[in-house]
Amino acid sequence: MASVSAKLVKELRDRTGLGMMECKKALVEADGNVEAAIDEMRKSSGMKAAKKAGRTAADGVVAVRVADDNSYGIIVEVNSETDFAARDEGFLGFVGKVADAAFAAKSDDVAALMAGELEAAREALVQKIGENIGLRRISIVEGELVGAYVHSNSRIATLVSLKGASVEVAKDVAMHVAAVNPQVVSQSDMPEAVIAKEKEIILAQPDMASKPAAIAEKMVVGRINKFLAENSLVEQAFVKNPELTVGAMVKAAGGEVASFSRLEVGDGIEVEQLDFAAEVAAQLNNK
Structure with missing residues (x-):
């Protein structure tokens, strides 16, 4: 059985709301794998599913571009290390250039897009701001009618493709996707x-054990x-x-949903969180 770090125990406790010792025991049995x-x-407690995507743990913004004829749209996610940098005018200007380039190229190839001028601009911005900055991902949605929604904090953006209906309906569905995350x-x-x-x-949950097979199957x-x-x-x-x-x-409204995409800043990225005392101790130890 593997030993587990306090960081992993804290992560599992934050995500499940269960006790520290219970979380530590589960991690030891799972060889340190949080998802497992x-x-x-x-299975053992009937606990509700935790979001597998992980907690948002990185900063930055998302940006959207949609074609004038609503035939396609793109979302880009550009990350910074802190919220302070994500509000910097130079950073936001860079995000705009990245979004424009992705829209013009109609491509989700991050490496290809960041070759040349954009990479030079990124490196210059890193030197100016003093933080690591990068284009993490690009999403493209195409269709008969594409609508978009960007949340007010620019951390969540969605694209929805409809067959029929109207741009207003597509935007309403995009807002719903941002809020509910299907x-x-x-x-x-x-x-x-x-x-x-x-x-x-479901089958491994305690209330299923005593049920006859036919009833258990219906419950499943x-x-x-x-x-x-x-x-x-x-x-x-x-x-x-x-x-409705x-x-x-x-x-x-005379339409049907064809597809959607939802990007949230930092979704699935984990960064180490130190409390104040630990941070001070680390700095003293490094002197």
Whole structure:
């Protein structure tokens, strides 16, 4: 069995809300793998699923560009080390240039886009601001009608492609995607591996052990259907009118949802967090 760091225990505790010793035990049994520990804790305690994407742990902004004819749009995520740098005028100007270049190239190839002038501009900005800065990812959505939404803090941006309806409806759906964060457009889009893992977790929960096989199977089907509905865009209650699903709202406007993309700054990136005392101690030890 592996030993685990206090940092990993804290991360698991923050993500699950469970006790320190329980988190440490789960991590030891999972050989320090946080995601595996979460799965096992869900099986043993019925704990609700933690977001697998991880907590947002990096700064920066997202930016969007949409074609005048709404045939396609792009989102770029550019990261900095601190929120202070993310508000710098030079940094925001660089983000604008990156977004314009990605839109013009209609490409999500980060390495190709950052070759040449943009890389030189990035290096100059790093020297000026004193922080590491980088283009992390680009997302492109194409279709009959593409709408976008950027949250007021410029940390979440979405693109939605509709068949039919209107730009206003596409923007409303994009806002919903930003707020609710669905995984897929419809149930049929959910990967079989995700469904299989969810079923495994449900079957391992304590309340399933004493149930006859037929009843347990019905319970599994019900919980899987609930999971799919909660994570499928067209079946979610529309944030602006919860009496309608997103799918029903779009259909009433004469359209259907084709695809979407959602980028959130720092999603899945982990950075070490030191408390003040630890930071001071580290500085003293380095002297």
